Amino acid sequence: MxxxxxxxxxxxxxxxxxxxxxxxxATMxxxxxxxxxxxxxxxxxxxALKSRTIAxxxxxAQSLAACEWLRAQGARQILFKYCSTFDSTKEGNIGPVAEALIERLGADVAVVCPVFPATGRTLFNGHLFVNGRLLNESGMQNHPLTPMIDPDIRRWLAYQTKGEVGLVPYATVRQGTAAIRAALAAEAAANRRLAVVDAVADADLNAIGAAMAEAKLVTGGSGIALGLPANFQAAGLLSGRGTSFSQATGPAAVLSGSCSAQSRAQVVAYTARHPGLxxxxxxVISGAMTxxxxxxxxxxxxxxxxxxxxxxxxxxxxxxxxRHGKAxxxxxxxxxxxxxxxxLADAGVARLVVGGGETSGAVVTALEVERFHIxxxxxxxxxxxxAEGPRPIRLALKSGNFGAIDFYDKALAALGAP
Known part of the structure; x- marks a missing residue:
């Protein structure tokens, strides 16, 4: 690894x-x-942990255990991935986990970059935008578990962490990999061990990734990983095998627990053509629905x-x-x-699409999935x-805000055929 x-x-x-x-x-x-x-x-x-909203x-503890297992497999670099909308509360968990990983790995500085331009997530002057709107005006302020009421990622991290949080502004990022690397070294010298790094396009993420070739720890949304494979490719370490995946034939169902605006629109579109409950x-709490x-x-x-x-x-x-309590x-x-x-899986459902991060976590855990081929x-x-495990089902797991309006129909087709 x-x-x-x-x-x-x-x-x-x-x-x-x-x-x-x-x-x-070759990813698993x-x-x-x-x-x-x-x-x-x-x-x-x-x-994959279900650690976003736990204590x-x-x-x-779970993140450090994962880190130790990954290092035991030979991992040369650790990436801590969180949502591109920085889902957390003032108490955590992103900042505390990042600080714990920094300590465990002995990292001088770690990038903080929750950016994914393909889904409209960009970062400028340390402020997170979703499709051109500030994070706290994007609908994420209404999230039932992690309401994001402040778009300033440095300020949000300051609530969660012990040290000062740095910033590599977009003017520096535009200058390229060498400038980014120098800016991060300066942040480390100033004892700012977490540094928010601006990015608005994939090219920025590729430049940041190149600057991370020797980093012990990287943190961010999935976009921060865009530039990392090239570092291993340049070192001649990749096999080019890719991963194995095969479609399934069999019945299908969809489960949606997300309450985001995009999820609600997707539900309306899907139930216009398919039965919905x-x-x-x-x-559920009263037992009227089982x-x-x-x-x-x-x-x-x-x-x-x-x-x-x-x-x-x-x-x-x-x-x-x-009425009942959030938890x-x-x-x-x-x-x-x-x-x-x-x-459903035990009854022969071979294709299952799940909407919502917390719902997906509950489903995957209940299904006792051991690992996934991508x-x-x-x-x-x-x-x-x-999925590999006692129930070899095909799954699609969708974060609440992701996907086009017709996502669920496309997902079922990607997983296989009736």
């Missing part, structure tokens, strides 16, 4: 694995910290690739959280989708996946 990656959620892990595979690295995605060695052909290993101490938190009822609904319409969704308006979600609502919905996914890209940041 050449590059070892730690992702704080499951959709982000597949997003990153997709980027690395397209860059020419592992679910949780493995207990066995990685296959010899794995050049980039992505350990800070637990997120640090809305699942409300109140009904996984058995949802399973019967889906299997009675399985030839039409039905959808089960809990995607709702932010005000409705907040009202449910006020209780999240646990109920995630548990519901995880249990339903297992029932398939073709469906939409920017979302690949088709072939």
């Amino acid at each position: 050449l590059l070892g990656c730690i992702a704080d959620d499951f959709t982000g892990a597949s997003d990153l694995a997709n980027t690395l595979a397209k860059g020419g690295m 995605q592992f679910v949780g910290v493995p207990t066995e060695a990685a296959p010899a052909e794995c050049e980039a290993g992505v350990v 800070v101490a637990d997120a640090i 809305l699942v409300l938190p109140d009904e 996984t058995g009822k949802a399973f019967d609904h889906v299997m009675g319409r399985i030839g039409l690739a039905p959808m089960v969704y809990s995607s709702a308006d932010p005000d409705e979600v907040k009202a449910a959280q006020d 209780e609502v999240a646990e109920a919905i995630e548990g519901f989708f995880g249990e339903l996914a297992v029932m 398939g073709p890209e469906i939409d920017p940041g979302v690949p088709a996946l072939a």
Whole structure:
């Protein structure tokens, strides 16, 4: 293994694995910290954790365990991947995990770059934009678990970390790799061990990646990985094998737990052509809606690739959280989708598309997936996946804001045929 990656959620892990595979690295995605060695052909290993919204101490412990396993596989560089909308609270978990990895690896400085131009995420003067709108005006301010109310990434990190946070501005990035490398060295000399680096285009990310050739730790969204495979290629270390993926033949279903504006629009588009079942938190918590009822609904319409969704308006979600508690609502919905996914897979559903990071994490965990082979890209940041484990199902895991309006139909086609 050449590059070892730690992702704080499951959709982000597949997003990153997709980027690395397209860059020419033989890539595998592992679910949780493995207990066995990685296959010899794995050049980039992505350990998918569900650590984005757990307690800070637990997120640090899991991330350090992943780091140690990756280093034991021979990883020469560690990448900590988080969402391109920097999903976190003032308490963490991005900053504390990054600081812990810096200490463990003995890194002088680590880049902070949550940029993915293909999906509209750009960074200028340390401020994060989504499709030209400041982060706190993009809809992310309404996220039910990690509301992003400040677009200044340095300021947000300052709440989470102990030291001063540096900045490599866009004027420096435009000067190229040598200037970026010099700026990062200056940040390290000033004892600023985390440095936010501006980027607005793929060319910027390639220049930043080239400057990271000798870095012990890199942090960012999946876009930061664009320039990293070229470093290993230039050193003559890549085999050119790529990864293995095959489509599946069999019935399909869609599960959506994301409440982002894009997810809600995708649900409307999909249910205009396919059966849909809305699942409300109140009904799940009260027992009025059970996984058995949802399973019967889906299997009675399985030839039409039905959808089960809990995607709702932010005000409705907040009202449910006020009634039952934020953690209780999240646990109920995630548990519901995880249990339903297992029932569907055991009944012969061969293709399953999941919308929402937390929902995807719950589904993958419940299915006991051990690792994924990375398939073709469906939409920017979302690949088709072939699961290894007790249920060899084909999956697509979509972050809430990712994908075109017709994403779900395209995803089912990418995973295989009825």
